[in-house]
Amino acid sequence: MHWSKKSRERLRPAVRAALAGVLAAALGACGMLAPPGSLGVRAAQLARYDGGATLELGLDCRLSGPMQDALDHGIPITFVVDLRAGDWPRVKARATRTIELRYFPLSRRYQLRLDDADDVRSFATQAYLVSALGSLRLRLPAEFAALANGTPLHVRAAIDPTALPGALRLPALFEPAWRLASADSTWPVATH
Numbered sequence: 001m002h003w004s005k006k007s008r009e010r011l012r013p014a015v016r017a018a019l020a021g022v023l024a025a026a027l028g029a030c031g032m033l034a035p036p037g038s039l040g041v042r043a044a045q046l047a048r049y050d051g052g053a054t055l056e057l058g059l060d061c062r063l064s065g066p067m068q069d070a071l072d073h074g075i076p077i078t079f080v081v082d083l084r085a086g087d088w089p090r091v092k093a094r095a096t097r098t099i100e101l102r103y104f105p106l107s108r109r110y111q112l113r114l115d116d117a118d119d120v121r122s123f124a125t126q127a128y129l130v131s132a133l134g135s136l137r138l139r140l141p142a143e144f145a146a147l148a149n150g151t152p153l154h155v156r157a158a159i160d161p162t163a164l165p166g167a168l169r170l171p172a173l174f175e176p177a178w179r180l181a182s183a184d185s186t187w188p189v190a191t192h
Contacts, residue, residue: 041183044058055140057136066177077164093140098163103126153189155185159178161173161178
């Protein structure tokens with residue numbers, strides 16, 4: 001069969017569309033087109049009590065596809081919350097807290113653990129687990145209880161790639177689907 005120039009020109013857009021579809025399917029299979037996750041600090045407030053303080057923190061979180069898959073296969077996802085009171089260079093107090101999300105396939109339960117402590121909450125679905133990040137209470141060192149009203153609190157949260165198993169650490173460093181960090185948010189210390 002002989003192809004004329006006109007018939008080849010008509011086929012080119014169809015061939016390009018087919019190749020684009022094959023490329024999109026290949027990238028999708030590799031996880032490259034997965035929707036990215038998001039993480040933001042919705043609210044942060046210091047609650048003081050006799051000699052101590054807690055941070056009431058609300059995070060808005062949406063895990064990316066690869067993070068959801070890892071979690072559903074029993075791999076814990078750890079977030080680090082950095083809290084700094086005061087503006088640089090006069091930082092009055094500093095603390096780092098961890099939040100661990102975990103799934104136990106045998107019991108089919110999701111867990112939220114704060115600071116490797118006994119504060120563990122259990123959930124039936126991943127949606128409830130991620131929703132619970134909207135109301136957290138993190139214990140803080142005593143110097144946070146002595147802060148004056150109006151002192152700025154700088155809060156930032158991010159996934160901790162060093163807490164992942166070895167096989168996932170390299171992808172967590174380079175793949176956009178594993179980059180999950182909030183902007184540095186500032187909240188004033190108020191009486192609570």
